[in-house]
Amino acid sequence: MKVNLGILASRIRVEEKLLIKEAEERREINLTLVDPRKLIWDRSQLSELDVLLDREISQSRAYHVMELLSGSSVNLVNDFRTVQLCGDKAFTSVKLKKYGIPIPDFRVAFDRNSALRAVEELGYPVVLKPVDGSWGRMVAKITNREAAEATIEHKSNLDSRFHSIYYLQEYIETNNKDIRAFVVGNDVIGAAYRESDHWITNAARGGESKPYPLTDRLERIVTETSGIFGGAALAVDLLESDRGLLINEINCSMEFKESMKVIDGDIPERLLDYTIQQAQVSEEVARNQCPA
Numbered sequence: 001m002k003v004n005l006g007i008l009a010s011r012i013r014v015e016e017k018l019l020i021k022e023a024e025e026r027r028e029i030n031l032t033l034v035d036p037r038k039l040i041w042d043r044s045q046l047s048e049l050d051v052l053l054d055r056e057i058s059q060s061r062a063y064h065v066m067e068l069l070s071g072s073s074v075n076l077v078n079d080f081r082t083v084q085l086c087g088d089k090a091f092t093s094v095k096l097k098k099y100g101i102p103i104p105d106f107r108v109a110f111d112r113n114s115a116l117r118a119v120e121e122l123g124y125p126v127v128l129k130p131v132d133g134s135w136g137r138m139v140a141k142i143t144n145r146e147a148a149e150a151t152i153e154h155k156s157n158l159d160s161r162f163h164s165i166y167y168l169q170e171y172i173e174t175n176n177k178d179i180r181a182f183v184v185g186n187d188v189i190g191a192a193y194r195e196s197d198h199w200i201t202n203a204a205r206g207g208e209s210k211p212y213p214l215t216d217r218l219e220r221i222v223t224e225t226s227g228i229f230g231g232a233a234l235a236v237d238l239l240e241s242d243r244g245l246l247i248n249e250i251n252c253s254m255e256f257k258e259s260m261k262v263i264d265g266d267i268p269e270r271l272l273d274y275t276i277q278q279a280q281v282s283e284e285v286a287r288n289q290c291p292a
Contacts, residue, residue, distance in 0.1 A: 115166035190263030
């Protein structure tokens with residue numbers, strides 16, 4: 001049986017090119033590229049697909065498309081709930097804390113004065129992040145009261161509704177490095193150090209990858225995290241601290257072009273294997289439910 005696979009993406013980056021190449025080389029896949037900017041939604045949209053893989057750069061477009069498809073015959077990788085939880089740093093942290101996963105301490109405030117009190121509670125330095133965003137954009141390390149007042153005042157005058165929410169996180173000293181681990185279902189594909197001259201280590205900001213061993217403790221915390229978020233396809237960012245490994249952020253549309261240089265596992269291949277498996281499992285369940 002051929003699987004009708006859709007890849008949701010408005011920008012074709014290196015990762016998407018690798019996924020497209022892998023999909024086009026497989027006989028069992030009929031590939032459709034879905035640009036959400038060109039969609040005009042009605043209930044029949046995308047109904048010909050067996051599975052849709054989210055690679056959309058815009059979180060808001062991604063979770064709207066995935067929510068509109070929820071409950072349809074189209075399998076989703078990742079589904080709306082996972083995209084929503086991972087796309088909002090406050091939701092992510094609350095979920096992880098609820099299940100006892102070690103994370104940096106954090107606060108969420110909804111007013112400038114409350115945000116300043118939250119900074120004082122956490123202590124300096126503290127990190128202010130937008131709840132929605134990637135690549136280290138609009139992330140600030142605040143080192144004193146004057147900087148806190150100026151940064152929060154600036155944020156309070158930005159237009160996006162997300163900037164009316166103040167997500168503040170304990171600063172963890174990591175010597176300008178963190179760990180990105182890739183998990184697909186219950187399998188940790190690999191992990192890499194991301195190192196930089198700057199405390200923000202994202203590849204988009206110049207971070208470089210180095211090998212990181214798959215230790216038992218790393219695999220345990222990453223698979224536990226994956227289970228909490230639906231056993232999905234995720235990139236999990238971790239920090240090394242004197243309290244052990246801490247989950248920093250979770251990315252539901254994993255970027256891997258830099259990390260894959262030092263990881264043995266073939267990430268595009270494994271991601272497509274998992275995506276196709278979701279469609280096949282669903283087809284098998286549907287067949288078994290049909291009356292004889």
